[in-house]
Structures are given as C-alpha cells and as structure tokens.
Amino acid sequence: MASRCESGPGRRQFGQTIQFVNPPVFRGCYYLGGTGTDLVCGSEEVPDWALVSLQFDRVASGAVESGGAGRALARLLRAGVRAEPFKGKGHHIIAKALFRGNTTYAPGGVETLNRWALSLSDDTLRAIGTRHTILSGKQKSNYFAYMSEGRQLTFQGVFRIETKSLIDAGVEPGLARTIVRAGLDDLIARGVTAPTHVPWTKGPVL
C-alpha cells in the first residue's frame, strides 16, 4: 500500500528522511531507499519498497534529519546495503545482548529496542559476502577475545568488535565500518548511551 509524504513541500532524495500522513507501520520517520529514488513530498505517493528504515517519534521530531543515523544510513544505502528495523528475522548489526537487562532505553524497554534496531536480511548478508551463521559465530569469538583482555566495553569497543566480526566473516573492511557506524548511530539516535551487558558472558559492563 502506498503512503503519502507529509514532510512538507519539496523534493526528497535518496537517503533523506520523510514522514507520512498514513505511515505503513506507525508514525515515525522513514528513510527513502532504492537507487535513484526520489519523490516530491506533498504530492506523490510512496510505495512500500521505497521505505528502508524508520525511527521512534523522538527522532521524527527532526533530530536525525540534521545528521547522525540519517547520514550514516544514507551512506549505507549508497553503498548498496539495505538495513531494516528487526522484524523477527535477520541479523542485528549491533548485538542485541549488549542491552540485556536495561529497561530505560526506548518505549517498551530493551525488547522494543531489539525490534527496531537495524538489522540485515539473509539476502543482504549474502550480497555483502557473508552468512548469518558465520557472522554470529565471529561476533561471539570477538566479544570473548576483547573481554578476555580485561578491557572495559564502550561503544568504541563495540565498534571495533562488530567491525572485526564483519571483516572476519568476509565483508570488505570499508563497508564493514560503514555498516557498524550506521548501526551504532541508529542506536545513539534512539537515546542509547552505552552498552549494559557483555554478550556471551555472565556479567554486566564493567
């Protein structure tokens, strides 16, 4: 079903954010995807295939339009990588276990965050040269190795671990960095300030 853009008059281009009168899922902020896609807000209907990602209401207020996740996701789209909010399938770009036990993030707590955090589908993983099973295995190994060195886990550490995991799993290094940056920027735009749990360990972040 097509939706009408309400972001105000003017042309919106590939990777920019748009809002809708009748959003397909809920009121929020969507990114426009698809190579070469653009539309004239206020007049054209937007097909579902053009919608790539969406944010919480607080992001739709404009915080992302000025940068952060919007820019990161636009870079991702230009690199040919389609990321979407997790809808029960796919690979979370940033391990969801990082936020286990935290109930302050996002409306509905961490489980809501998990559902909306950016993920990559099987087809996208294949397109960038890897598979879900390989990537999950590398994530665990790299989190374990990082923490075994006694280092505190920060977002900087998460960036290193997740990027290395993608590279180890077969993804080109530059693309891996772009993907992880987009995933982290997306979380930060939702109000996430730090990891609270170290994946595949029994402990919280030190």
Place this chain on the structure above:
Amino acid sequence: MTESEGERTTGEMFAAELIDQVRDPALKEGLDLVAGKYPGAIGAAWAAADEAERLRMAVSNSVDEAIFRLLHAIDNAALELRWVRSPGGEPVELAGSSDFDLAGEYISEGGWRDTYTQEPHYPY
C-alpha cells in the same frame, strides 16, 4: 498464542511460524550454497571441494543451519519455547534464560557444536 486465530488452530499457527522461521530460511541457505551463490571464502571453499566433500558439506551445513535458525528464533522470541530439564521438572524459558544468545553459542568456534558433537562439521 490463542487456541485459534481466525481459521487456524494453535498447531497450525505454530507450524507456520516454525516453517517460516526455521525450515524455509535454512533450506534457502543450503540451496544457495549448493548452487554456488556464495561469494568470498565460502564460495571458494565450495568451489575447491570435490563432489564427495561437497556432499558432506551440504548435509552438515543444512543440519547446522536448521538448528541455528531454531535457536535464533528462540533468542528473538519469535518462537517462545520452554524446556524441561528432567521428566516432571519445571519448564524453563529458553529465551533470556542464559547470559548468551543460544544461536551464537551453538555456531561459534569453541561453542556447543564444537564441544558436544561426535560428527564432523565445517566452520562455514
């Protein structure tokens, strides 16, 4: 899950979710591997293997892929399953019951598969 939703019974709804979350994606991955559609190191390993080795890879990979998909669905509460450790015992929620993701724990180097299997397997 309610006993029925529309025309579908609980069993039918479970079956549909199981196939959507586990069977179909696992099979698709296996078929794509066999078709040589994987790039990079995965595709290279497949291309370099002889016929007998490819058969072993495909069978082993299909089993691991299906288990991984099941555990991933549990991790993400797409399939909320409980496990009874011993007959008559209390059922334990699998999702969130541990400090790790089940799927990653299974498939990773040194994980459950490496630790407990008696059969050969492949790291891809």
